Each structure stands twice: as structure tokens, then as C-alpha cells.
Amino acid sequence: MSSNSPTPTQKQTLLIVGAGIAGPTLSLTILTHPLLSTLYTPLLFDRLPSTPTATGAAVILSPNALHPLFQLGLQPSILTHSQEALSITMWRSKSPATAPGRRLNGITNPAFAPDLATGLRAIERSTLSRLLLEQVVAHGGEVIWDAKVTGYAQTPEGVEVLLEDGSRRSGHMLVGADGGWSCIRKQLMGGDGADWKPAFAGASAVYGIARQPKGADGEGEEDVAGRGHAVLLDVGGVATWALPGGRVFWSVSVAEAAPPEGKAVTEVEGEYGVVNTGGYSLESTEEILQRYEKLWFPTVGECGDLFKNSERIVRAPLWQRVYDEKDIANLSTAGNVVLIGDAARIMPTYSAALSEYVHERLPRSKAIARQAWWMGVAFMARNWWWRCVRDWVVRWVPMDREGGKGACAKRCVGVGAGAGGNGGEEVKEEKVAGPGAGGWLHGVRLGVEGCYDGGPTLRGVKRDDW
Template sequence: MTKALIIGGGIAGPVTAMALQKAGIDSVVYEAHETGADDVGAFMTIMNNGFDALHAIDADKPVLEASFPADRAFFWSGSGKKLGEAPIGGGTAGAYGPHTIKRAELYRVLHEEATQRGIQIEHGERLDDVDTDLDQGVAAIFADGSRRKGDLLIGADGIHSATRVLIDPEAPEPRYTGTVVLCGYARQAPVDPVPGVYRMIYGKRVFFAYTTAPDGETWWFVNLPRPELSKAELAATSLEERKRQATALLRRDRSPAAGIVEASEQIRASNGYDIASTPRWHAGRMIVIGDAAHAAAPNAGHGASMAMEDAVVLAKCLRDMPEPVAAFRAYEQQRRERVERLVATSAKMGGTATPGPMKRLIRDMAISKRLKSGPRNTAAWLTQYHIDWDASCTSQRSSIADSR
């Protein structure tokens, strides 16, 4: 049986392991962190296409049970004017609809599901180098000097991927998007707890959004335009300082945003990054997937769903093409155009969310006009992507072509 070494135990890692297992391929997941991964305080939305990918490997139910539906958005301007409302996903929610979940909870659920299926996940294993000078296969060399040999190596180790650089030392660095993303939680927020919806506020200075979890807690995020912060600066910033930074940009808005921030018991900060295009996804018996290959800014809310798609499509290609190089080529042919389109779309949305003062009125008028015209299937190419597990890898059609 083929054995895969999977580097990274975030989202793409355990999903890839489960998909490979269904394809008849053994694997071990190696996670650098002792108990989890970076950015565990954030939350995310999983869209229909993400659940569709999980359904292909019978892993959708535990994630559905751990998340909550929020499939509609209400939009306001910073002056307090309601701009309109629309279904999340442009009216193309699909069979599942969007669900919201904390990143740490998603990690827990995926790890538990993988472990229950007999998949091995080893923590505290940070990739340092690889040995490709073998008759067959590849060896991962970890920071403690230990080695693990496999038939192929899959880098699912996120936006700061070590695997990406080992594949191509000239690979582009993640691009800082110019914003620090704050995610916060408030149990006593000064808002009516309306479940199942997001409130989107296009403020005078920043974009702010919030939703209500089933237990009544308010979950929110805001994009703060500021210089990139080091890991030390991110770790050292106090809760009160993060509140001060956010409310300074929210107080001019006629909205509950500043009050929500001030009522928060927890705020997590992270730099916003993306990778517009990685020229080389694979070399020999190594490949990168998910954020390691194509990180998108969080504006479109599809990063996790794309990683899940990647995992299942790659497993199908390896199932149908036992030679890794041929499988990697088929995988890239199917995935590159789709994921790079997402990266570009998400970057554009970020620019719309935080414009300069002169563009604010035009932006609000355009949003209101678009919402009044009713939902359009502009997001169909994203949310309606379907993976047929039983079909051959080469028969999977391009999502771009499907949407036209």
C-alpha cells in the first residue's frame, strides 16, 4: 500500500488523510504544534462546497453538528442606514447552507474523526528538510533530527509552509494585505441576539461584522488597516489595547460595533495574508495543497472550503493515477484556475470593504442598488462546485466552466 506523509494538522491535513484512506492509501499526519495550530481563536464559515467535499468522504455530519447555520446577511452603512439584505453565498447556498464554527473546534472535530478512523496524527513534529535522494519515495526530516519515510509527501502546512519552500526555494512569500484581523467574543453584547444571520457594517473607517451563536454569545470580526505585526507584538498586545485600537476606528459609526468590542471577553488578532499565485505546487514526490499553495484573504469566507476540496480531489487523483507525478499534474490542472480566481476575488472584496472617504458614498449606493435588485448567482462557481467521488479523476470538470 502507498504511504503518504502529510505535513500539517490544521484543516487540509486530516481531511486529506481521511480522503486518502477512502482511496486505499495509508498516511500519517505530522503537526508542528503540540496541541493545535496558529490562529485558533478565530472563527470561519464553511460553505456548501466545503460540506460537499466532506460528504464525499463521509465526514460532513460531525462538522455540521459542531457548527451553526448563519445563511443570511443584513447590511448597514456607517451612518446607520440599512442598505439591504441578502442570502450568504449569493442565493446559491446549496444543500447545506453556510455554517459558522470556531477554528479550534473545527480542528478538534476533524482530529477526532480522523483518529476514530485509525489515522495516526503525531504532534510536535516540525518539518525541517526533506531527503529526495532515494530510490523510491521521500523522507521527511524533522527539527529534532528524526526521519520518516513515505512514498510521497503532502504539504498541508498553511500559509507559512515549510514544504512550499522546500519544493521551490524561490516560491513567493505570503503577501501582507495591509490589515490586522481581530476576532472577538462577547457574552453581554449590547445587541439583540438574532441567530442565523450576519450583520455587516460598512463603516466610515473599517468594515465590521457580527453574528450570534446558539448560546447567545456575539462573535465578531473587524479588519484594522495597520502595519504588519510580528509574532511577539501579536502575543504581547493586551485585551484592553486591542479594544482601544478597534473602538478608535468604530466610534464615529452609528452602529453597535464599538459597544460590542468594549463588551468582549476575548479578542484574537492575526495578520491578513494571501498568496496570489505559487508557480510550483509540486516537485518529484512532493506537493502543497490548501493555504500552503494558494492562500486567500478571509474576505470571501472560502479558505477552509477550498482546503477541503483540495484534499478530496488530490485523493481521487492519487487513487486513479498511482504514479504521484501524473496524479499531481492532473490535480493541478483541475484546481489552479479555480483557487487563483478565489484569491483574486477575495482580495477585491477586501478593497471594497475598507475604501477611502471619497469612495464611501458611491460604495454604499452601489451596495444598496445591488441588494435591491435581488440575489444573483454570482457565487455559484464557488458554492455549487461538486465532487463526484465515484467518477474518475480525469472526468472532474473545471468549476470555472461549470459556472458559465
Template sequence: MAPITANTNAQSPPTSMPKSSTPEIDLAATRTDERSPVLIIGSAIAGTVFALQMLTHPTLRAKYRPIIFDSAPTLPGLESFTDTLGSEMTGQSGAAIALTRQAMYPLRQLDLGPELDEIAQNTEQIEMFRQPFFGPQDGSQKGVSSITFTAPPEIGVSGGMWAIERGPLQGLLIKKVLERGGEILLDKRLVNIIEHAPPSASTSDHPPTSSIEAVFEDKTTYRGTLLIGADGAWSTVRKHLFTTTTTTTTTTTTTHTGSNPGTVDPAWKPDFQNLQIVHGISHAPTSDTKAIIYSLGLRGAGFATWTMKGHNRQYWTIYEAPVAPPPPPPSRQTHPESRARSAETDEALSQKWGMQVHCGGYDRASTEAIVERYRPVWHPSAGTFGDLFAHSEKFIRVGLWQKRFTRLSNVRWERHETLPKECKGDRGVEGEGKGTGGIVLVGDAGRVLMPTSGQGAAFAIEDATVLASCLLNYPPEGLDFSTALKEYTRRRLPRYRRMETVASFAARLSVGRTWLQRVLRDYVSGLFSVPMGDVATALGEDGEGGKRTERWWEDWTSDRWLLGERFEVKEEKRE
């Protein structure tokens, strides 16, 4: 495995750049590599896939040098797995994700197919179950419908959805980034971003080498030409985009602005959905080898079970309305006593239940009440939820958040420019200050989706692929990436809007907190006995010459936009 490469020899900044109060590392000057440094904040799926796209495509690889920064002291993939599918696996997260074929396609284009087949379970069918409204919830009402996935030949990927544990997938992506010459710097917690207006040609004899500074908690500052925010739902990069900046330094050649001090727009945070999820991976004995079992019908809750790769491994989830809103995310809590109480609660329950427990800051009593509430409830593959709990490796409880952000970059939009209607009047950056076109969000940093969509990780892969494609087809002018970032925004926001609606609808429907929602849920679940690859055909009709006639409802009801698109990095024909 290739080592983590990093150049830590700080160089004196060019005279045309204002000196920062922290040590600076000009990545464009620390080695003979003439490629433009691209700073990627976050090593999860979106950041690593974007780095791989940059390192794999010959044109992008020749122009850009991606460097990943992560606040963690270690990451999966930086050391060998002791057991690829076992409970002793390095970097095991206790959480799984589902990847649809439009997400698997770009991964296979990156030559990850053989490794993916080792860790991913191909799921070709979803079975749905109901519980009765009244009486014991013992499974007396069995399966009601199923969804079978088929794939059109032109998509190039067979099957429907793949269940993958997050830890091994991230480890695979990190390993490939390092093997292909990428760089990863650990223990780098971002605290500030400084944007530079590049000097004009009349005031500088040399072309500018960077326009962005990333300042980290360890007092180091790294410079690059483009900064990618891939740092998750509580993104520091996104917070910077929603912060009113003030000019901190002005010289005859350069002006730069920072996000501290400034006024932060509260809209930078995702919205709590008054829902929570409890999830884990269990080794409870089961005869199921491929099918996902998605059970609907618990009063005020819904659950799902995905079969994982390996012997008797199932990823299970329970959705329900929490008793109280969640506390701030543990990583964002500033009071040490709150962090200590949360750690004590996790440790006490871990010892009691014999597995790792993460309460997400919730109290012990309400967490224990969840287990007692569902322990006797029938489960279609494990027997009862108690059996799932007893064989689980981890027990994780978190609140659910969701939001579609319309500011995906720091580009300046002019009044005459066409924006997606999903922006709802938010034209992003205007006037003085930001607008250099050097910052963009991908993955959960750009939109937070509830797991009921089953598309969070898939959209992260899409984001990374679409952004790389836009950089290829809309190259920057000097250090200005505005054209590429605007095209990226136009392509992604409409897709975000549709999935945000689907995720909200699915969450409310699966939980069924009211009798009306439960009736609608049970009625809708009985309509899904249609192969997903044939849904559009079933709903539409053939027009003249056997050609499909588009119907107004198909944009939402068919799976064409969900599963039928093919994302890849390639040169596009443009007028």
C-alpha cells in the same frame, strides 16, 4: 477515542538508500502494513480532510497509509471537550470560519453530518448596513440590503453558509482521523526535505519503498512515498519547492537532493496586503439567531458579525489599514527578545481587559488605540463595539497576507505540456534535481487568501478532496505521482485566481479608505438584494428549448463557480 498511533522503533535503512546523518524511520518497514506511507505535514483542515478522504475511500485506503505530523505538543480532539459550546472548551481558537455548501458537501460525504450540525450555525441570510459619510457613526442609517442563500436540489446541501469555530472543527476532524485508523505524531517540526530518485529496475532486486524523507527538529527522519504540505501560510514545504537544490549524495544506485544548503526564491512568501484584521468571539446579548450581520460604512474600515452555535455567541471582525506593516510572524521570529516583548504585551493587555489578547507582534499602544477608536461605534446587534469587546473571550490582531502560488508540487513540466494560464510562464521544476513527483501543497500552503473572501477554509476542503480524487483516477507509476499532481494543478489554479481577485476587491471595498471607494462600496452593497441561488438566473436568459444561455460575465458574477460545484472523491469516466 482511538489512541495516537506511532511507531518509533527506528529501522536500519535499506542498502539501496543513502544513510542520513539523523535517525531514520522507514514507515514502510516498521510494520507489516504494506500500504504506501503518505506524510502529511500539518493537522489543520486541509491535512485532516485529506487524511479522512484517504481513510474513507476503499481503494485509497487499501493503497495508502496517511500519517499526520504536527509541530504542536497537543491538539484539539485528542481529549474530550468539557463543554462543546462553552468558553471552557478544549482547543478553543477564538476564531471562526465560514463554510459554503461546496465545502460542506464533501464533509457530509465523509459521514460528518450529525457532528457538524452540533457545532455549525447555518446562515441563510446576510444583512448589510451603512453608516453615513458625515456625522456620528451611531447607526442612524439602517439596513440597506440583504442576501438570501438558496441551494439547487442537485447540490445535495441546503442553506448557504455555516459559521463554525475553528477549534471544534479541527478537533472533530482529528477525532475522526484517529477513529478510522489514521496516525498523528506531535512535536514534529519539519526542518528539511530530502528527495530520492528511485533506483532503476536494472540496479535493484526489490521495488523502492519510499522517495521522500522528512527531517524533523528532534533529529528523526521519516520516509514516505508522497509528502503533503498542509502546514499553512508560512509553509516549510512550500519554501522547499522554492529552493534551488544541490546534489548532496550520489551512489551507483541512488541520488538524493536536499533543500539545505540552497538559494531560496523570495517568491515563496505571501504578500502583505497593507490591511489588518482584529477579531474575536463575544457573548454580548443579541436577539439574532441565524443571520450574519455584515456592516459596511465605517470610514476607513469595515466589520462583520457572524452568529455562532450556542447561546449569545458572535464572531466579530474589523478590517482596516494598519498604522505600520506587521512584524514577522511570531513563530518565525528568531530573536528571543522580540518574542519576549510580544509575550509581555499580550499578558499585560490580557490582564487589563480580562480576556486573552494576542497582538500578533504589534505594539501595545497601537493595539489599545484600536479599542478606543471603535469602542463608541454603533453595532447593529450588540449595541456598540464596546459591548462586543467587553464580552469577548479573545482579542486577536493580525496582518493580512495573500498570494496565489503557481508551484503546487515538485513535478517536472515538459515544454510541450499544457499548463493553466494562471501559471504565467512559471513551468515549475525543470532540469536536474527535483521533479520526482512526490511533493504537493494543499490549503494555505498552496495559496493564501484574505478572510474577506470567506473561502480560505472552504478551499482547503476542496483542495484535499480534489487531490484525493486525482490520486484515485490518476494512480502513480511506481513512485512517480506526476500525472495526478499535474491534474490537481490544472484543476485548482484557475479557481485560486478567481478567488484571489474577489478577495482583494472585497477587502478594498469593505475598508473604503478613500471617498471614491466608500461611494462604490455603498452603491455595490445596495445591489445584493438577490437570492444567491438565483443570481445566475437573474443575470442570464433562457435560450431555445428553455436551456440556459451562457454569458461571458457569468463566470465571475454568478455563484455557480462559488457555491454551485460539488466536490467528491469518485471514479471518473475517462477516454
């Protein structure tokens, strides 16, 4: 063991900046682990005043993201509060057109994973965050709200975070889980003059959560539960995912020449109720919604019915970048600072379903980011040839199948980095033959194992139980 590794008699404090999704997931992983919980005390900080209630719209969880959440004991609550996508139907329409679109293709049980008995699941982002935070607190974890972190400083004992109110909190290690505009990443990469910002993906999306109106073709709420639709337009498209309780998560993706110049979070009351404009103007956001208001949509007739029935609307510019070790200035002093979640790699919305919120592996993140970039280029279809390729692929690639059958799942078990002083990640890979887990993108299963070489038991916990 290295000299600064924790021993069974001294617990180390892990400062985690950001109590969104990745931060609470890491905290809960430690708190529920028989060995890690004896070695580390996680302490979460967030600039928000309290647990978020209704911020953001929804996220799509794929089996690779569901697996660690289920392992953390969240399976019952996630199954209750999310809706499985039982089918996705793809349509092609002219934008903006009122005439019914042409059905291109459909997928039944997309990314279905037999080992989890579910495929893709849609959940409100604030609900997922709340479920995680409730478990963190139930397991004795601490969250400090209204605590905006402005930076950090190395100390002889470890590291301390600097808070906006001038106070400091010290710990042994620091985890930046503070999202796409991470201040921890900014400092780690060299501060203001450095190239620490994510790259603009040339698009923005407007998201909303709406009560599903009765379908134009007479379908009621029960009929549409679990059915998602994507209407591909000349550029971009409109998509819906069913949420529990007869509600629907919708998104409109549009091409943008430049990112917004304004502040990231601005809530304004307008024609469609309260809109979080994501730094854009209310006028330009309403202009997008007005442009698509009369657009045909299979479940509601017109997209305007979704927009007007929305309980909240959020617009977000799309960013993308996977950060690498070589991006980090002063790598030699960065030993006790790490980044996770969007702070470490940020991807546009097309890849939200592919995110593995906490168990990061850089080569895989890069592969997923590349895939997300190509999906983004194809989905947005800015040029006529991309449009032809996109429409042809969506139309003719066989999709209407039972998801995952015949695919091959990989089973990976990560050995907790630094848990026993070995400081590195060893990954055991095991290929599981037979019915797969939703194909290669969603087929990876990561778990955390602690290793400690000090004896057969640690604080009464048998090695086999770690």
C-alpha cells in the same frame, strides 16, 4: 501504470505536514475511501503539542467547502457545531461614530444551496479542526504532535521529512498542508533567497468570539441567532456572524501600511483579556479596539460590548498569493511533493467563505483570489471613489432575495490524481439545471473518485463502489 505507482499489495505512506484543516481533510478523504485507503497510509505531523482547543476565532464555510466535509461523514457534527447565516444586514456608519448607522441592504439565506439544504455556516476554527481530527483517529489515522518539520529530503524510496529534534520519517510522498508560511513551500520554491513568501494585503483584522449580549433594542439571544451584520466604515468595517449557543464571531478590518515585524503568534494579557497579537504590539491592537469601542453596532449598541464580552481575541495580518507551477524551483525533483490549503494559496479573510479546503484547482483558485482581491479593495475603500462605488453597489444591487434561486450549479467530479497511476486530474463537469447552489462562487461540487485499471475488483472492492 507508472513503475512507482502503488499496487494492491504495497501500501504507500503519505507524509502530511500540518494537522490544521486541509491536512486532516486529505487524511480523512484517503482513510474513508474504499480504494485509496487500500493504497495509501496517511501520516499527519503538526508542530502543536496536541489537538488545538481554543486557537483562532471562526471560519465561514460556504456550500462548496461544506460539500466535501459532508461527503466525509461530518454533516451531523458540523450542523450541530455551526450556525447557518440566515441573514446578513449591511449598514453604513461614520468611523468612529456613536450615532446609529444607515441600513443599506440585506441578504436573506446568503449562498443557500438546495442540494445541501444550507447556506453559509459559521464554525469555530478549532472546533472544525477537532471534528476532522477525531474522525481521522476514529478511522485509524495517525497524528504525530509536537513534531515541527524543518524540511525534507528526496530518497531513492521516496521522500523523508526532517524534524526539529533531528529525527527523520520516511514515506513515498509528501504533502505540505502547513499553512500560509509553509516550510515545505519554502524549500520547494528554492529556500531563503527565493520569492516564497505571500504578499501582504495591506490590511489586518482583529477577530473575537463573544457571548452575544442582550440587544440594545431589546432583542434576546434567540432573536439574533443566525443574523449577521456588517457595518461599513469610511475605511474597512465591523462584521458579526452568529455562532451556536448565543455566541458571536466578530471582526474589525483596518488598513495597515506594513505587515508586523514580530513573531506570528504572541499571546499577551491586556485590557481585553488574553489577545493573540499576530506579531503586532499589544498597544496597537488595543488602540484599534479603543478606537471602535463607542462605534454604534445594531445588535449591541456599542462595539465595546462585543470586545469586553470576548472569550478570546486574535489579530491577524492579511496575506494573499496563489502559487503556480512556474514558482517552483527544481520542478523535475518535486514530483512526489505537493502543496494544499493555505500552503498552496492564501487569501485574505473576505474570501474565507470561498475556500475549498482540499480539492484544489489552480485556475479556480486564481479566479477566487482575484475576486477576493477586488472584494478586499472595495470593502476597505481606502479612497473616496472606492467608498462611493462600494456604498452605491451595496445600497442598490438587489440582494434581499432567497439566495441561490435561479442560479446554475456546476457539478464536478475529480478523478483522484495518481490513484491508479494515471497521475493526472480529470474533471467531469455537469451543469445542473434549475434551482442552483448559491451562485457560481459556491456552486462547484468536487468529489474524489479512484481509478485503477487492474481489473473489476481490487481487494474485494467492486469498481462501482470506489
